[in-house]
Amino acid sequence: MKNNWLSFISAFGLFFIIGCSSNLKPFQNKGQVSNLSFDEKLIWHQSEEFEKEAVNGNHIYEDPALEEYLNNILNRLFPDYVDVMRIKILKSPSYNAFVLPNGAIYINLGLLAAFENEAQIASVIGHEGTHFIQKHGAIQYQSVQSARAMSTLLMGIPIAGLLSVLANTSSIYGYSRKAELESDHKGFERLVKAGYAPDAAASAMQKLLIEVKDSKTDEPFFFSSHPKLEKRITLFNKMTKETTSRSNFLGEKNYQQFIKNILQDSARLQLEFGRYNSLISLLSNEQRQQRYGGIGYYYLAEAKRKTSADNDEIIKFYQKAIELSPEFTETHKDLGLYFYKLNKYTEAKNHLTYYLKNTQSTKELKLVEYYLNKLSKE
Numbered sequence: 001m002k003n004n005w006l007s008f009i010s011a012f013g014l015f016f017i018i019g020c021s022s023n024l025k026p027f028q029n030k031g032q033v034s035n036l037s038f039d040e041k042l043i044w045h046q047s048e049e050f051e052k053e054a055v056n057g058n059h060i061y062e063d064p065a066l067e068e069y070l071n072n073i074l075n076r077l078f079p080d081y082v083d084v085m086r087i088k089i090l091k092s093p094s095y096n097a098f099v100l101p102n103g104a105i106y107i108n109l110g111l112l113a114a115f116e117n118e119a120q121i122a123s124v125i126g127h128e129g130t131h132f133i134q135k136h137g138a139i140q141y142q143s144v145q146s147a148r149a150m151s152t153l154l155m156g157i158p159i160a161g162l163l164s165v166l167a168n169t170s171s172i173y174g175y176s177r178k179a180e181l182e183s184d185h186k187g188f189e190r191l192v193k194a195g196y197a198p199d200a201a202a203s204a205m206q207k208l209l210i211e212v213k214d215s216k217t218d219e220p221f222f223f224s225s226h227p228k229l230e231k232r233i234t235l236f237n238k239m240t241k242e243t244t245s246r247s248n249f250l251g252e253k254n255y256q257q258f259i260k261n262i263l264q265d266s267a268r269l270q271l272e273f274g275r276y277n278s279l280i281s282l283l284s285n286e287q288r289q290q291r292y293g294g295i296g297y298y299y300l301a302e303a304k305r306k307t308s309a310d311n312d313e314i315i316k317f318y319q320k321a322i323e324l325s326p327e328f329t330e331t332h333k334d335l336g337l338y339f340y341k342l343n344k345y346t347e348a349k350n351h352l353t354y355y356l357k358n359t360q361s362t363k364e365l366k367l368v369e370y371y372l373n374k375l376s377k378e
């Protein structure tokens with residue numbers, strides 16, 4: 001993972017290899033966006049190529065209502081830059097978000113599912129939007145070591161490959177510490193000005209910290225290149241104390257409504273990417289479990305199967321999933337197959353038969369028929 005990550009950084013550096021010779025100054029207003037220098041235009045062009053790859057490679061998660069909701073949050077935070085930046089959702093389970101130098105902000109599905117309210121995601125959007133306005137991305141390219149970048153260029157790493165690494169490992173490039181602090185400060189100001197509860201910035205970081213600790217992951221993720229999460233929490237707590245805003249607007253209900261439909265897809269992605277500990281930590285929280293309904297127990301059972309040998313517990317989770325979400329037939333299929341593995345043939349037969357009769361999906365019918373056929377001979 002680490003090696004991938006290093007080669008990724010150098011590769012990505014080359015992706016924006018066109019170094020800027022001019023000294024880039026932050027945008028002062030929206031008007032300057034349509035008045036870019038030649039070097040910046042090239043960087044923007046590269047960003048657009050990247051965006052095309054994201055679409056062509058099927059990396060974008062389509063949920064127009066959620067996308068619009070997130071873009072409205074963006075506009076609320078940056079009313080002076082409406083229609084300049086935009087938000088896309090990336091099909092990735094990791095807790096990550098990043099912005100391209102042309103103002104395209106990508107938020108991973110996993111991050112959206114992990115947060116609890118609008119103010120938390122707003123604090124991340126405020127941070128990423130600030131990177132754009134301050135041109136941190138473009139400035140970073142100026143310091144790319146061309147020799148290193150060139151050697152990667154010769155290796156011919158395709159952009160599409162970069163994208164999947166990007167989506168699943170870490171926040172885009174290591175901005176300088178100064179740039180990160182600037183984004184934390186100015187992002188926080190935006191959050192407060194937009195009327196969100198100031199303590200949401202610290203609580204968003206807190207959320208990620210718990211997530212990382214619980215999932216026992218040391219993968220480079222969201223803020224790996226950022227100052228340590230603990231330090232940022234301390235910083236945000238200090239800023240919260242110092243601000244005059246007393247807003248307690250979190251927008252929790254609205255947020256939960258909009259992310260309701262992504263929870264299952266996010267859980268499925270976690271499973272596909274083998275992030276079992278993350279998934280277990282996410283779903284072991286009772287309050288969170290309630291939001292997922294019975295389907296949460298199904299994913300909990302699936303993740304436990306990969307990490308634990310406690311058969312009784314796994315069966316209990318499957319059964320709980322059936323009890324709470326009987327319409328989700330997938331549970332019957334996987335519980336049936338699990339019973340088969342445990343040589344409990346009667347139970348296996350019951351569940352697989354139920355699945356065959358009730359499922360709308362045609363995807364795994366053959367598999368289920370195969371096992372039922374085998375069971376009929378037991």
Ligand SMILES: [Zn+2]
Pocket residue numbers: 127131175180183226
């Ligand atoms: Zn950052």
